[in-house]
Amino acid sequence: MKFIKTDIPRVTGLYVHIPFCDGKCDYCAFYSVPYDAVLADRLLAALEKELVLSVKEIGVAPAAATIYIGGGTPSILSSAQLERLCDVLKSFVSVSAPVEWTVEMNPGSVTAEKLAVLVRAGVNRISLGAQSFHDGVLKLLGRRHSVADIYRSVERIRLAGVTNIGLDLIAGVPGFGEDVWQDTLEQAIALAPRHVSVYALTDEEGTRLNQAIGRGDTELLSDEAQLAALDAAETVLTAAGYGRYEISNYAQPGFECRHHCECWRGGEYLGIGPAAASHAGMERWTNQPDLAGYLEALEQDRPPPRDRDPLTPALKTMEQIVFGMRMAEGISAETAASCEAVLGRLQAEGLVDLRNRCWMLTPRGRHLADYVAVELLGAVDQQ
Amino acid sequence: MDTDLSLIRNFCIIAHIDHGKSTLADRMLQITHTVVARDFRDQVLDSMDLERERGITIKCHPVTMIYPAADGRSYAFNLLDTPGHVDFTYEVSRSMAACEGALLVVDAAQGVEAQTVANAYLAMENNLKIIPVINKIDLPTANIQDITRQIEEVLGLGMEEGCAISAKTGQGIRELMELIVLSIPPPRSAREMGVTRALVFDSVFDPFRGVVPYIRIMDGQVKAGDKIRFMGTGITTEVKEVGVFSPKLTPVPVLNTGQVGYLIGTIKDPRDIRIGDTVTTGERPAKESLPGFKKILPMVFSGIYPVNTADYEKLKSSLDRLSLNDSAFTYQSEASTALGFGFRCGFLGLLHLEIVQERLRREHDVEIISTYPAVVYHIYLKDGTMIQVDNPARMPEQTKIDHIEEPIIRAFIICQNEQISDLMKLIMERRGTVEKTDSLDTRRVMMTCTMPLNEIVIDFYDYLKSISHGYASMDYEHTGHVPSDLVKLDILLNGEPVDAFSCLIHRDKAEARGRQMCKALKEVIPQHLFVIPVQAAINKTIIARETIRPLRKDVTAKCYGGDISRKRKLLERQKEGKKKMKQFGKVNVPQEAFISVMKTGG
Numbered sequence: 001m002k003f004i005k006t007d008i009p010r011v012t013g014l015y016v017h018i019p020f021c022d023g024k025c026d027y028c029a030f031y032s033v034p035y036d037a038v039l040a041d042r043l044l045a046a047l048e049k050e051l052v053l054s055v056k057e058i059g060v061a062p063a064a065a066t067i068y069i070g071g072g073t074p075s076i077l078s079s080a081q082l083e084r085l086c087d088v089l090k091s092f093v094s095v096s097a098p099v100e101w102t103v104e105m106n107p108g109s110v111t112a113e114k115l116a117v118l119v120r121a122g123v124n125r126i127s128l129g130a131q132s133f134h135d136g137v138l139k140l141l142g143r144r145h146s147v148a149d150i151y152r153s154v155e156r157i158r159l160a161g162v163t164n165i166g167l168d169l170i171a172g173v174p175g176f177g178e179d180v181w182q183d184t185l186e187q188a189i190a191l192a193p194r195h196v197s198v199y200a201l202t203d204e205e206g207t208r209l210n211q212a213i214g215r216g217d218t219e220l221l222s223d224e225a226q227l228a229a230l231d232a233a234e235t236v237l238t239a240a241g242y243g244r245y246e247i248s249n250y251a252q253p254g255f256e257c258r259h260h261c262e263c264w265r266g267g268e269y270l271g272i273g274p275a276a277a278s279h280a281g282m283e284r285w286t287n288q289p290d291l292a293g294y295l296e297a298l299e300q301d302r303p304p305p306r307d308r309d310p311l312t313p314a315l316k317t318m319e320q321i322v323f324g325m326r327m328a329e330g331i332s333a334e335t336a337a338s339c340e341a342v343l344g345r346l347q348a349e350g351l352v353d354l355r356n357r358c359w360m361l362t363p364r365g366r367h368l369a370d371y372v373a374v375e376l377l378g379a380v381d382q383q
Numbered sequence: 384m385d386t387d388l389s390l391i392r393n394f395c396i397i398a399h400i401d402h403g404k405s406t407l408a409d410r411m412l413q414i415t416h417t418v419v420a421r422d423f424r425d426q427v428l429d430s431m432d433l434e435r436e437r438g439i440t441i442k443c444h445p446v447t448m449i450y451p452a453a454d455g456r457s458y459a460f461n462l463l464d465t466p467g468h469v470d471f472t473y474e475v476s477r478s479m480a481a482c483e484g485a486l487l488v489v490d491a492a493q494g495v496e497a498q499t500v501a502n503a504y505l506a507m508e509n510n511l512k513i514i515p516v517i518n519k520i521d522l523p524t525a526n527i528q529d530i531t532r533q534i535e536e537v538l539g540l541g542m543e544e545g546c547a548i549s550a551k552t553g554q555g556i557r558e559l560m561e562l563i564v565l566s567i568p569p570p571r572s573a574r575e576m577g578v579t580r581a582l583v584f585d586s587v588f589d590p591f592r593g594v595v596p597y598i599r600i601m602d603g604q605v606k607a608g609d610k611i612r613f614m615g616t617g618i619t620t621e622v623k624e625v626g627v628f629s630p631k632l633t634p635v636p637v638l639n640t641g642q643v644g645y646l647i648g649t650i651k652d653p654r655d656i657r658i659g660d661t662v663t664t665g666e667r668p669a670k671e672s673l674p675g676f677k678k679i680l681p682m683v684f685s686g687i688y689p690v691n692t693a694d695y696e697k698l699k700s701s702l703d704r705l706s707l708n709d710s711a712f713t714y715q716s717e718a719s720t721a722l723g724f725g726f727r728c729g730f731l732g733l734l735h736l737e738i739v740q741e742r743l744r745r746e747h748d749v750e751i752i753s754t755y756p757a758v759v760y761h762i763y764l765k766d767g768t769m770i771q772v773d774n775p776a777r778m779p780e781q782t783k784i785d786h787i788e789e790p791i792i793r794a795f796i797i798c799q800n801e802q803i804s805d806l807m808k809l810i811m812e813r814r815g816t817v818e819k820t821d822s823l824d825t826r827r828v829m830m831t832c833t834m835p836l837n838e839i840v841i842d843f844y845d846y847l848k849s850i851s852h853g854y855a856s857m858d859y860e861h862t863g864h865v866p867s868d869l870v871k872l873d874i875l876l877n878g879e880p881v882d883a884f885s886c887l888i889h890r891d892k893a894e895a896r897g898r899q900m901c902k903a904l905k906e907v908i909p910q911h912l913f914v915i916p917v918q919a920a921i922n923k924t925i926i927a928r929e930t931i932r933p934l935r936k937d938v939t940a941k942c943y944g945g946d947i948s949r950k951r952k953l954l955e956r957q958k959e960g961k962k963k964m965k966q967f968g969k970v971n972v973p974q975e976a977f978i979s980v981m982k983t984g985g
Contacts, residue, residue, distance in 0.1 A: 199940040200940040202939070224935065248940055277948060284947065286949070307948075319951060322951065323947065351912075366938065368935075368937045368938065369937070370938050370954065371912070371934065374957045374958045377955055378961065378962070
């Protein structure tokens with residue numbers, strides 16, 4: 001056994017990265033390659049091998065309470081491939097039925113057949129990459145589906161028996177008025193999803209958007225306009241009964257994404273697939289975003305190339321503080337004891353608040369969450 | 384042992400960069416079978432890159448050559464090198480004071496250049512016999528007639544006393560050697576029998592033997608065992624060894640009148656030896672020292688600070704080591720509220736400053752921030768006293784000041800005819816006046832102008848080169864201080880003045896510069912949670928303002944759980960960046976601010 005007793009990882013989450021897409025969206029910096037059925041089959045075999053190796057390495061089988069299959073576009077896999085993937089995962093997870101099993105799907109590739117496979121395996125949550133309810137916006141973002149596809153997909157998901165549906169939306173798309181965003185929010189609510197994620201369009205390196213901005217062909221909205229869009233989302237969604245439980249995430253009570261919440265709280269999870277990240281014991285590691293390298297290693301029964309990030313107890317606490325602060329529940333004053341001085345200053349600046357012995361961001365603090373995080377990280381050096 | 388003075392010739396070679404000084408020296412060494420030319424140059428190779436990049440001639444140590452002349456006698460030629468650049472005028476003039484003659488080398492295709500003029504004037508001031516030498520006559524573009532006219536008209540030297548050569552092919556070298564014998568006067572004999580006076584014209588530091596002064600015996604003699612005194616500094620030592628340069632340091636029993644050589648004593652600190660000082664012997668000391676000794680005064684000052692405060696000691700020892708072989712470079716510790724602990728450094732000129740900064744970075748591997756270069760101002764106070772200020776942060780209260788004087792230079796700028804109007808415009812923008820314009824030939828002119836030194840300390844030379852597409856050459860000499868309407872420009876961040884950004888500037892230019900500086904700072908200072916006014920002020924009156932708007936949005940949209948390592952590292956990088964900033968009150972200022980403010984000069 002590699003780990004001494006007190007270090008036995010309590011891995012409760014399992015993440016799978018499916019790096020295939022049918023194309024690249026203009027803003028997306030996640031790792032993906034074009035879908036290829038042969039490569040996908042090889043990936044499934046490799047995923048199984050990585051799971052075997054990882055379980056051996058951490059010493060225990062993941063008692064996965066949550067499974068999250070993300071991408072990329074997991075729904076681009078064929079029904080047979082999805083079935084094979086689910087079988088592999090089930091055989092390794094030590095609880096028979098995970099509390100929460102999410103699969104990300106894109107409106108362009110949601111079919112009744114695939115849904116039936118997933119539901120049969122135990123999938124009980126679908127995260128749908130809707131992004132916008134305006135075809136012009138979808139086109140501008142480089143999405144390859146229409147608003148009609150979103151409606152069709154939601155209907156199919158419900159028909160398949162999944163009621164826990166999450167919708168992703170992108171705020172702050174340049175060139176469209178506030179009314180377009182307002183309309184997207186309202187159409188989203190009208191579909192009554194359990195969960196809504198709202199991301200501001202971000203200029204990420206290596207994307208087409210980044211290049212276009214570099215050329216001066218387009219620019220992001222002003223900070224003020226982005227904040228106005230995010231604030232509008234908060235107003236509309238909270239009025240409709242969705243709680244903002246994390247900076248970018250809203251849910252009906254009880255439907256917060258458990259998998260993500262655990263990650264943000266410092267929970268341990270195993271990630272498999274190219275570009276997937278893991279956290280077990282006193283270490284984080286991230287597989288390199290390279291499908292070829294991933295396949296090559298595992299087909300020779302070696303672990304895939306990884307970037308390792310060893311943790312210290314202080315670092316672990318710091319992560320809990322920094323990422324916990326992004327959540328509405330905040331962090332307990334006990335956990336944040338080492339940052340008290342900095343938190344006090346941030347409180348004076350109106351960015352954080354102490355309520356019921358928990359530190360949390362104020363509305364202004366939510367606009368400046370990274371600033372707060374950097375200040376909190378600075379507290380480590382002062383210790 | 385006595386030396387026949389009539390068989391000694393002491394001279395130097397002066398030339399504009401690339402006009403062939405080193406080639407000529409090599410050729411002379413070869414013709415006299417003195418050395419393998421390589422030995423002669425080896426020791427200059429270290430600093431060669433830097434000096435060549437900066438366009439200055441390379442300084443090498445003196446050399447003694449034995450030349451069998453046509454008259455059947457053998458002459459000792461002592462060739463003393465001079466650093467070509469005007470920054471080092473004082474050192475050049477001391478080297479010249481050790482000579483009786485100078486070879487003024489002019490490129491047959493390029494003609495007279497600014498450095499030629501400045502150095503020729505210096506040689507004349509030192510009463511040297513000048514032999515004009517037109518070099519590179521083998522070039523197809525050589526124009527001996529035109530160059531002869533330039534030398535006669537611009538410098539007032541007759542070519543009938545000079546010669547035309549090609550150092551490369553050796554053509555005319557023999558004639559030149561004979562001319563040195565015939566034209567350059569031998570050293571004169573002692574004025575006061577039995578009294579020894581020697582001029583220190585250079586010195587080097589040897590880690591094993593200490594400071595080695597290079598001397599020219601003006602009167603008397605120096606030998607091992609003598610107790611000597613440096614009259615300027617009062618330092619005494621016992622001579623362990625004397626010798627000549629042939630070209631390696633070669634011990635001899637005694638150095639006699641007229642001879643050039645070195646002495647080794649027990650001097651450990653280079654600062655004890657000053658170039659231009661007079662050496663005399665202990666038993667019968669000279670009453671008067673040789674003329675011309677003065678403490679070298681730095682003309683340009685800049686604060687040098689370590690980028691990382693932890694490097695303070697490293698910077699200090701680097702500066703110390705640099706000063707060992709550069710007595711003209713001064714430094715003393717200072718503290719800036721903006722930059723913390725660092726050093727106020729004095730330089731002979733801008734080139735000197737750049738060389739030191741480059742050496743710190745390249746040879747000593749220290750990252751430094753340097754403040755806006757300043758010159759030495761004479762501040763006349765109302766109580767009648769005068770103080771010298773080289774750091775704007777140390778300016779007295781405006782109400783106590785009667786008037787301020789600033790250093791002025793006379794610059795020689797040589798350019799092509801079609802560039803005159805553009806350059807005149809540049810000169811006037813820099814508060815200069817063109818005193819006269821002389822035609823050098825059909826395509827070039829020489830402008831003689833007067834300018835304030837503080838107008839050229841930053842980027843004048845760069846502009847000069849770019850306006851003239853690299854053709855113009857410039858040299859200058861210091862001509863004293865004149866009254867000027869100068870004001871102290873302060874920069875305030877969030878209402879607090881930041882000393883490191885202060886500068887003294889002419890009133891007419893203050894507002895424009897204030898605006899530029901505020902704009903530049905607005906670009907580089909990151910947004911804070913609050914509004915930051917960036918203001919320029921003269922005497923507490925605000926003359927320019929920019930506003931850094933408060934940071935309202937700083938949040939990553941998406942933060943998937945799996946992303947935590949990457950996200951944390953991004954935040955950590957931001958934190959590191961923040962840590963490197965200097966804090967003024969509540970405002971964090973990145974280091975780039977100091978550089979970008981300097982670039983707004985002019």
